[in-house]
Amino acid sequence: MPNSSRKLISFDWAIKKILRSKANFGILEGFLSELLFTNIQILEILESESNQEKQDDKFNRVDIKVKDSEQKIYIIEVQFSRELDYLQRILYSCSKVITEHLPKGVSYSEVSKVISVNILHFDLGKGDDYIYHGTTRFIGLHNQTELELSAEQKNLYAAKKIADLYPEYYLIELRNFNNVSKDTLDEWIYFLKNEKIEENFTAKGLKEAKETLDILKMTPQERLAYERHQEDLHYQASMYESTYVLGKLEGKEEGREEGREEGIEIGIAIGEERGLKRALLQTAKKMQRAGMNSNDIAELTGLTIEEIEQS
Known part of the structure; x- marks a missing residue:
């Protein structure tokens, strides 16, 4: 077993080169389960332009088809970036994922739910937190009530609220994390920032990550x-x-x-x-x-x- 101070492979490189293998799905499943507070099962890695591997590719991302604990199926896009125009980029990227994976000739009710998970190596805007979550809501201008789905729409979309239909965004700003792990999600953030896993960490997927991402095991x-x-x-x-x-x-x-x-x-x-x-x-x-x-x-x-x- 590697000791706790041993440097591990960075997660962006792992996503690009290692974690696409079905044998290693447990690592990504663990991270996503901790982040989304539900058990995530990866069904497949989706082939698309965003998953192309090129020698000079500066963007590390992967599109994943998953199932959660309620048996809902949706697409999660995980990516790293160091760009300053990133707010526009994640909007473009989400839109691209939706259009790439919508079969021709089907109704718009078949549009996939997309969750965009973004691991950032720079400060995105002004804020003192290290994890931000964004959803789409419609609020009345006059009475401030939120627009809700009708009973028929809930059945059609298999969703409870409008926000469930639109992309969700998770922004993880590693620089804002103070290296103090208060829960299992923080243990993952610690690893993402420091490329190390402490002996007492118990978050889902980290044990597999510690074994699989050991730099000393590389050729x-x-x-x-x-x-x-x-x-x-x-x-x-x-x-x-x-x-x-x-x-x-x-x-x-x-x-x-x-x-x-x-x-x-x-x-x-x-x-x-x-x-x-x-x-x-x-x-x-x-x-x-x-x-x-x-x-x-x-x-x-x-x-x-x-x-x-x-x-």
């Missing part, structure tokens, strides 16, 4: 590929964050100069926007020099292909 070729993957992630993170901060500071200074004429707040906002664009263009140049293609750079930075090629 030399697997370890080399993994080390390159980790180095690439560190390079991207440091390059992106350093240029982002630099651009923001430069933009504020530029905004203060323009603010004398346009109003200080407006001027700073304009400067920040220009500074951030400059930072992204600098990042794009470095990515090009590192050998990344324009499509991947566009995905990471939000720049257009034209902006990247002219940078």
Whole structure:
């Protein structure tokens, strides 16, 4: 048995290379069961564009067809990311999952329920929690009551409320976790952040993860590929964050100069926007020099292909 201080394979690499195997479903089932507070059984890994494995794929995600303790079947998308435009990306990604897995010619009542689980290595907006949950609700403008399903709709959709029909989003911000595990879900968050599992952890799936994701069990070729993957992630993170901060500071200074004429707040906002664009263009140049293609750079930075090629 590996000891508690031994480093384990990062979960993003595991999702991409290891956990798609049926023999290892117990690890993902454990994580999802703890997160969703219901026993999750994986039925299959869905083949789609988001599951394609490419050597230069910077996005680690997997679409999974699952069944919960109430025998409801739906799709869960699990993905990691280090992007700043992520709120729009998860909306696009969920929409894509829905359309990819809706058979042609069927009614809209057959649209799959999608749960988007996002494990984030950056601070997404302002907030002091480390797990956020988002659903869709319709609230009356005048009396503030919530729109509910009729009895017929409940039977048709096999759902209790409207939110059950729409995508749900879980945002796990690893940086906000203070490494104190108060429950079994926290034990999973600890592992996701630190790539270690303590001896006293009892969360579902962690025992299997500790055995399966032991770095020392990798072949030399697997370890080399993994080390390159980790180095690439560190390079991207440091390059992106350093240029982002630099651009923001430069933009504020530029905004203060323009603010004398346009109003200080407006001027700073304009400067920040220009500074951030400059930072992204600098990042794009470095990515090009590192050998990344324009499509991947566009995905990471939000720049257009034209902006990247002219940078």
